[in-house]
Structures are given as C-alpha cells and as structure tokens.
Amino acid sequence: MAQSQQETHPVLDIFGVEVAETPSKNKSQRTQGGETRSDVIFSSYQSGNSDVFPNILALHVPEGATIADVTYGKGVFWRNINLDNYTLLATDLATGVDCRDLPYDDASLDAVVLDPPYMEGLLRANKTSSAGTGTHAGFRDYYSNGTESTLPGDNGTPPSKWHAAVTDLYFRAGREAWRVLKDNGVLIVKCQDEVSANKQWLTHVEIINEYANYGFYAKDLFVVTRTNKAGISRVKKQVHARKNHSYFLVFIKPRPKRRH
DNA sequence: CCGTCCATAAACGATCTAGA
DNA sequence: TCTAGATCGTTTATGGACGG
Numbered sequence: 001m002a003q004s005q006q007e008t009h010p011v012l013d014i015f016g017v018e019v020a021e022t023p024s025k026n027k028s029q030r031t032q033g034g035e036t037r038s039d040v041i042f043s044s045y046q047s048g049n050s051d052v053f054p055n056i057l058a059l060h061v062p063e064g065a066t067i068a069d070v071t072y073g074k075g076v077f078w079r080n081i082n083l084d085n086y087t088l089l090a091t092d093l094a095t096g097v098d099c100r101d102l103p104y105d106d107a108s109l110d111a112v113v114l115d116p117p118y119m120e121g122l123l124r125a126n127k128t129s130s131a132g133t134g135t136h137a138g139f140r141d142y143y144s145n146g147t148e149s150t151l152p153g154d155n156g157t158p159p160s161k162w163h164a165a166v167t168d169l170y171f172r173a174g175r176e177a178w179r180v181l182k183d184n185g186v187l188i189v190k191c192q193d194e195v196s197a198n199k200q201w202l203t204h205v206e207i208i209n210e211y212a213n214y215g216f217y218a219k220d221l222f223v224v225t226r227t228n229k230a231g232i233s234r235v236k237k238q239v240h241a242r243k244n245h246s247y248f249l250v251f252i253k254p255r256p257k258r259r260h
Numbered sequence: 261c262c263g264t265c266c267a268t269a270a271a272c273g274a275t276c277t278a279g280a
Numbered sequence: 281t282c283t284a285g286a287t288c289g290t291t292t293a294t295g296g297a298c299g300g
Contacts, residue, residue, distance in 0.1 A: 119286055162270075195288045197270070226286090228278055239289070246286070 044223040049190070050079040052224050052248065057081060060186050060220065060250050065110035068180070070099040070173065077113065100172040104180040112177040115190040116169050118203060118246075123165040163196045167206050174211050174251075183255040187216065192246035200240055204247045211251055220250035 041055045061067060063085040069077065072090040089109075091097035099114060117123060170191065177187045193203045208218050225245045 117286070190286095192286060194286090197268095198289055237289080243287080 043221065044225065046225040046227055048076075048227070049224065050076050052222060053077040054080050056188060056220075056222060056248055056250065057086075060188070061086070061111045065186075066108075067111040067113060068102065068104065068109050069113040069115075070097065070102060070177075071113070071115045073115070077115070100169070100176050102176055102180050106179055107182045107185075109180050109185060110182060111186040111188065112181060113188045113190075114170075114173050114177060116166075116173060118166055118190075118192045119194055120162045120166050120196045123169070163194065163199075163201045163203075166194070167203065167210070170203075170207050171210050174207070174216070175214060178214050178216070178253060181253045183253060185253045187211075187251040187253065189249045189251065190246065191249065193243060195240050195243075198239060204249060207249065215254065216251040217254050218249060219252045222248035222250075224248065 041059050045052050045055075064087075066087040066089065068089040068091065069075075070091055072092040072095075075090065078088065078090075089104075091099075091102075097103060099116065170189070174187070174189070181187060189207060191204050191207055194201050204221075212218065223245050224247070
C-alpha cells in the first residue's frame with residue numbers, strides 16, 4: 001500500500017485534465033505533435049455542391065489521383081477544383097456511359113464520384129407524370145422504370161419502381177464502383193432522402209447499409225444544407241419536414257485483410 | 261355470389277420562389 | 281419580368297375480409 005502512494009500521479013483539474021507537469025523522472029514522455037486550429041473541414045455546410053465538394057476532395061482524395069465522375073452532368077462539382085491536380089475521367093449518359101457498366105478495368109481507379117437522381121419522380125417511365133423536365137431529362141429517359149432500358153432484378157424479378165428504382169440505381173452503380181476501384185479507393189456518393197407515397201425513405205441509410213454488404217467502409221458523411229427556401233405545392237396538411245439538406249457519403253474500399 | 265369496406269400499394273401532378 | 285425547377289401529399293387502383 002505504501003508503495004503505491006509513492007508513485008507519481010499527474011495533478012488533474014475537475015475535468016480530469018492534467019494541469020501540472022509530471023516530475024522529470026518520467027523519461028519516455030510522449031511528445032504530441034500537430035497544432036490546434038479551428039479552420040478545419042466541417043461535416044456540414046450551408047452552401048452549394050460546388051463549394052463543399054473541394055473540401056471533400058482535399059480531405060479524402062490525394063492530389064494526382066485518377067477520379068472517375070460517372071455522372072458528370074454539367075460538372076458543377078468541379079467548378080472550384082484545379083483540374084491540374086487530378087486526372088478526371090468525366091462521363092455521363094450524354095457521353096454514352098452507363099454508371100452501372102463502366103468502361104474501366106478492374107481495380108484501375110483511385111476514386112469514383114456518383115451523383116444519380118435521388119428522386120423517384122425523376123425515374124418514372126411516363127413523361128407526363130415524371131418530374132424533372134430540365135437537366136435531368138436525360139436521366140429520366142434512360143434510367144426510368146418500366147422501360148426496356150431498366151434492368152430486371154437479380155433473380156429475374158421485374159424492374160424496380162418508385163423509390164426502389166432510385167436505390168436500385170445506387171446499388172448497381174455502387175457494385176460497379178467496387179469493381180473499378182483500387183484497394184483503398186474512394187467512392188464519393190451524393191444522395192438525399194425522399195418522401196414517396198407519403199412515406200419517409202431514408203435513402204442515405206439504405207445506401208450505407210447496402211454498401212456495407214459489399215465491403216465498403218463508410219468513412220465520412222457530409223451534410224449540405226441548401227441556402228434557399230424550397231416549397232411544396234398542393235399541401236393540405238404537411239406530414240413530413242420539408243427536406244433542405246442532402247448528403248455526401250465517402251466510402252473506402254478496404255484492402256483485403258490477410259488471413260493466416 | 262356480390263357488394264362494401266378497409267388497408268395498402270401504385271400512380272400521379274401542382275405551384276411558388278429564387279435567381280437571372 | 282421571366283424561367284424553370286434534387287418533392288411530397290393526394291388520388292386512384294387493388295385485393296382480401298366480411299356480411300347479407
């Protein structure tokens with residue numbers, strides 16, 4: 001008992017934080033590096049995609065990486081990126097590349113960026129009842145449910161519809177991304193939850209759970225809150241909170257663990 | 261056997277605001 | 281002033297249970 005009392009203990013304040021130096025007797029004291037700072041990259045921003053995306057790239061994708069943006073669209077993600085620092089492979093439906101069937105070799109890319117439509121209304125077969133008449137019309141024409149371009153299910157089941165058509169697109173594109181990514185490769189997925197048929201669908205949770213089955217590690221999650229006020233029409237009684245935020249999910253394809 | 265009711269699934273479409 | 285839209289509640293269809 002007397003021995004233990006002779007051992008030196010650091011003096012702690014009420015929060016348990018050391019406030020006094022331990023005696024110099026302690027030879028192998030660890031010296032901590034790094035610096036204290038607050039200008040770090042945060043998990044949530046009230047801003048647009050083109051402002052948030054550079055932060056994600058800076059944090060998770062090293063310069064010199066080869067990145068495939070498989071849903072390039074107008075390239076808004078890259079508006080504030082210095083393209084000298086990366087090799088960008090920009091494809092889209094407009095260039096004839098299906099994000100579920102990429103023209104790249106297995107394990108050939110450092111990063112993949114995926115941003116498909118996340119609204120079931122955009123994927124409807126019937127044009128008069130589908131949403132998105134502008135920039136997403138191409139998506140709708142090609143990926144819409146109930147058309148011959150829609151892929152049947154894994155077991156020959158009918159093609160998915162409504163919200164399931166949205167997740168189906170994410171799942172297939174995720175599996176394809178797994179194929180083309182190198183070990184430790186990064187998959188950046190943009191998504192947003194949606195309400196369909198008066199029902200809440202937490203799309204980002206569904207994607208994370210499904211991708212975990214493929215082996216992806218969900219390394220990071222960013223929330224983008226839109227700056228403007230969105231409305232909804234034809235409401236008699238609001239049921240759910242109007243969504244004004246979306247997600248960037250960052251997945252890692254882990255290096256396979258070596259077995260003994 | 262038929263019509264009604266109810267629950268659930270499927271289908272559908274409107275409108276107000278920000279930004280140019 | 282004009283344009284165009286990263287939804288979500290409402291409406292319609294479907295099918296089973298149930299009573300007459």
